[in-house]
Amino acid sequence: MQIPIFHTTLFARHAVSAAVCAFSLLAFALPNFAQDNGSGAATPGWPLHSSAPTHALPDALGGGQPAPVAVEWDEACVLWSVAPPQSGTIKAATLQIPGKARDEFRKGCSDLKAKKFTTAESHLRKAVEIHPKYLAAWVLLGQTMAVSEHLPEAREACTKASAADDEYALAYLCLADVASQLREWNKSQEFADLALKLEPDQGVYGHFYCAIAQVHLNQFQSAERNALEAIEADKRHRVPQTHLLLAQIYGVKRDYIHAADQLRTYLTVFPTAPDALGVKKSIADLEAKIASATEQSRN
Numbered sequence: 001m002q003i004p005i006f007h008t009t010l011f012a013r014h015a016v017s018a019a020v021c022a023f024s025l026l027a028f029a030l031p032n033f034a035q036d037n038g039s040g041a042a043t044p045g046w047p048l049h050s051s052a053p054t055h056a057l058p059d060a061l062g063g064g065q066p067a068p069v070a071v072e073w074d075e076a077c078v079l080w081s082v083a084p085p086q087s088g089t090i091k092a093a094t095l096q097i098p099g100k101a102r103d104e105f106r107k108g109c110s111d112l113k114a115k116k117f118t119t120a121e122s123h124l125r126k127a128v129e130i131h132p133k134y135l136a137a138w139v140l141l142g143q144t145m146a147v148s149e150h151l152p153e154a155r156e157a158c159t160k161a162s163a164a165d166d167e168y169a170l171a172y173l174c175l176a177d178v179a180s181q182l183r184e185w186n187k188s189q190e191f192a193d194l195a196l197k198l199e200p201d202q203g204v205y206g207h208f209y210c211a212i213a214q215v216h217l218n219q220f221q222s223a224e225r226n227a228l229e230a231i232e233a234d235k236r237h238r239v240p241q242t243h244l245l246l247a248q249i250y251g252v253k254r255d256y257i258h259a260a261d262q263l264r265t266y267l268t269v270f271p272t273a274p275d276a277l278g279v280k281k282s283i284a285d286l287e288a289k290i291a292s293a294t295e296q297s298r299n
Contacts, residue, residue, distance in 0.1 A: 074102070074136035077109035079143050080173040080205045082238070101130035105137045112140070117148045133164045135171065142174045146181065154178050169199035169206075176209040189213035203233030208242055215249060224249045240270040244279075256293075260286040 074097075075081040108123035121144050127137040138161035145154035155178045161171035172195040179188035192209035195202050207230035214223035227246040234242065243266035250259035263283045267276060 074105055074109075075139075075170060077105075077112070078136060078139050078170055080139075080170050080177075080202070082202065082204050097131050097134055101127045101134055101137070104130065105134065105140070108137070108140060108144070112144055112147070117144055120144050121148070128160070135161045135165055135168050138164070139168075139170050139174050142171075142178070146174075146178055151178055151182055167198055169195040169202050172198070173202065173205050173209070176206075180209060180212055183216070185213040185216045189217070201233075203229055204238055205230075207233065208239050208245075211242070211245055211249075215245065220249055220252050237269040240266055240273070243269070256286045256290050260290070 104123045104127035108120045108127065111117075111120035111123060121141065124137050124141040124144060128134050128141065131137070138157050142154040142157035142161070145151070145157055155175065158171050158174035158178065161168055162175065165171075172191040176188045176191035176195065179185075179191060189210050192206045192213070196206035196210075199206075207226040211223045211226035211230060214220070214226060224246065227242055227249060230239065230242045231246070243262045247259045247262035247266070250256070250262060260283050263279050263286070267273065267279060273279065
């Protein structure tokens with residue numbers, strides 16, 4: 001299966017070095033790595049959107065060709081959207097968005113995918129100025145601010161979306177993402193849980209954020225369950241980092257066989273991963289450790 005273009009760029013900031021460092025430690029020091037001790041240790045492959053999400057339109061429907069942008073599905077440009085809304089579930093406020101606001105939104109979406117963050121922000125701010133209750137525009141503005149590492153502004157934008165509609169799940173996923181990047185793990189888990197309650201179909205990202213938070217809170221059993229649920233929901237392999245996270249969890253448990261399996265799966269679903277060499281080395285290290293343990297058990 002071909003991996004969406006988005007995943008070739010999602011490690012661009014500090015995620016590659018974090019992942020390589022993490023897996024050089026995987027077989028031996030993961031219990032320390034997993035603790036949130038303020039040392040700067042990061043979740044492998046994190047943050048998700050370290051560069052513009054070029055996956056948005058083609059990945060939303062699969063196949064690599066841009067999907068048509070329906071009026072009712074502005075959310076196709078939002079990182080956390082996994083599927084178009086079902087017929088009959090489109091909010092009335094969405095249908096009332098003025099054409100000028102939607103034009104600005106689409107320009108912002110296009111600029112974000114082109115990594116033109118400044119002009120993307122400008123267009124999206126115009127969109128919400130024209131229509132202050134434009135939920136997708138607020139969330140996409142938050143996404144743009146987070147990509148630009150302006151996290152307080154990202155939080156403010158996504159809070160505007162949740163204030164305009166407290167049942168808008170994408171706003172809470174955006175807030176979960178920002179909280180994670182700020183290492184506010186309890187808040188991140190709270191927002192992700194809320195998104196899942198509002199829209200259970202948001203399991204790809206909702207369970208992923210829960211798992212990340214729980215790893216850093218040393219709640220490994222819950223983290224494993226959420227990571228597995230995220231993988232089960234992720235039919236298009238939008239978030240291959242979940243396999244890295246699950247390998248990390250198995251490493252904490254000294255379950256090196258399953259840790260190695262998750263690393264192999266990661267390379268299978270994401271063969272062009274920029275951290276592939278580091279992951280392959282970690283697999284070799286784990287295999288050596290497994291072989292040593294097997295030999296000792298025979299003696």
